[in-house]
Amino acid sequence: MRGGNVMKIPKPVSKRLSMYYRCLEKLKDEGIDVVSSKELAERLDIKPSQVRKDLSYFGEFGKRGVGYHVDFLIENLEKILGIKEEWNIAIIGAGNIGRALSNYVGLREKGFKIVAVFDKDDGKVGKEIAEGIKVLHIKDLDRVVKEKNVKIGIIAVPANVAQEVAEALEKAGVSGILNFAPIKIKASIPVEEVDISSSLRTLTFEIIRKHSTKGKK
Amino acid sequence: MRGGNVMKIPKPVSKRLSMYYRCLEKLKDEGIDVVSSKELAERLDIKPSQVRKDLSYFGEFGKRGVGYHVDFLIENLEKILGIKEEWNIAIIGAGNIGRALSNYVGLREKGFKIVAVFDKDDGKVGKEIAEGIKVLHIKDLDRVVKEKNVKIGIIAVPANVAQEVAEALEKAGVSGILNFAPIKIKASIPVEEVDISSSLRTLTFEIIRKHSTKGKK
C-alpha cells in the first residue's frame, strides 16, 4: 500500500534504506542489474519480506517474477534519502568533537558540507579549525545560517548548554539537528542523537551481563 | 520478577539505565534522597511503569509506599552498568576519528581509558596522537592487548577493513567492540555501532519526509 494519506513508517526503516542503498551500489559495481529481495536480504542478513515491506512504504519499485532493477531502485532511494542533494552544515562548538567533524573528509564525499563552525569562546574565534574553515562567534549564527543556507546544525557543546543551542539553531532556521551532547534534545524539527559515552556504557553493560550470566544461550 | 534463570532484557533498557543514573546523580546533587518512579519518569519524559519495569529486571530496589533511595539505586546501577570500573581501550585507526577520540577528555572522566592507538601506516606509527599516546603498529595488537589489559577495542578504520580488524580484536582477547565504520560487524562478543554518516542520512530522510508530507499530524 501507499498513498497521500498519513502513512506511519517504523523508525528503523531509514537505517535499513541506507543499508539497501550501499548494497545496491556494490551490486552495481559487480555489474548486476536486477536483484531479488531474497538476494538483497541474504547479503544484509535480514528477511526478504522485510526488504519488500520497507520499500513498499515508498512505492512499487519491483517487477513481480523478476525482482528490482538496481539502477531504478538506486535512483529512488537517492530521492527518498536525499543522497544526491548537498546539505550545508554548521557545527556549534569548536572543541574535540567539533574539530574532528570539521576535518572528517568522509562527510564531504556523502554530500555533507561543513560551511561554518561556531564557538562562544573568543580565544577560539578566528582560528582555523580545518582547511578553509575559521571559527565564527556564536552571535553570528542567525546571519550565517541564512547567508550560507545551512540546513543542518550539529551540536558539539557540553550537555548543560546543548538545549539552548538547539533552540538557537531552530530559531535560526535549520531543518534538522545532529546532537552529540549526552542529553535528549527537545525540538520541533527532526533531531538525531549520537552519544559515544552512552554507546560505550551500553557496551560495558553487555560485557558484564555476558560474563555474569551462566546459563545464557 | 527476577532470578537465575534466563531472563531476556529488551535492547533499549541499557540506554535508559544510563539516563536513570545521570538523573539520579542530579537528584543527589539537589539533596534529594528518595525518589518515586513517577518523579523520575517525569524528569525523563517517559512512563513511570517503564522505570519500574526496567529496574525490575535486575532486582527490587524500591520500597512500596516510599520510592527509591537515591544512593542505593545509584550504587546498584553502578554495578549493573560497570560505572565504577576502569575500562582500558585500544583504538584501531589513527585517522580523524581515532585522533578525536584519543583527545576526547570526556571519556577519561567516565572511566574509559585509552591505553593504545594502532595503525598499519608506518608514517603514522611512532607519532604522538594525543598527550602521552604514541601510535603503535597494528602487528603489536595481540601483545599490547594482553600487556595493557585492554577490554574494549574501538574500530576507527575504513569500512573495507573493519571486519578483519574486528576479528583481530576478538582474537587478541578484547571483551567488546565499538565500531565507527559504516558496516555491520559480525562477532561473538558484544558490538556497538556508531555511524555518524548514517545518522546524518536518517536526518536528511526525516527532513525530506517532514517537508513533503502535507497532511501529517
Next chain:
DNA sequence: TAGATTGTTAATCGATTAACAATC
C-alpha cells in the same frame, strides 16, 4: 490505619515475519 508507591501481570501497541494472491 489510610495513603502512597512498588513489583508484576495483563492489555496494548508497534515492528517483523510468514503466507499468499497478483502478476511479470
Next chain:
DNA sequence: TAGATTGTTAATCGATTAACAATC
C-alpha cells in the same frame, strides 16, 4: 504457459503501558 517474485494482508513477536494486588 509454468516458474518466479513481487506487494500486501494476516500472524507473530517484542516492547511499552495500564492496572492492581502486595506492602511499606
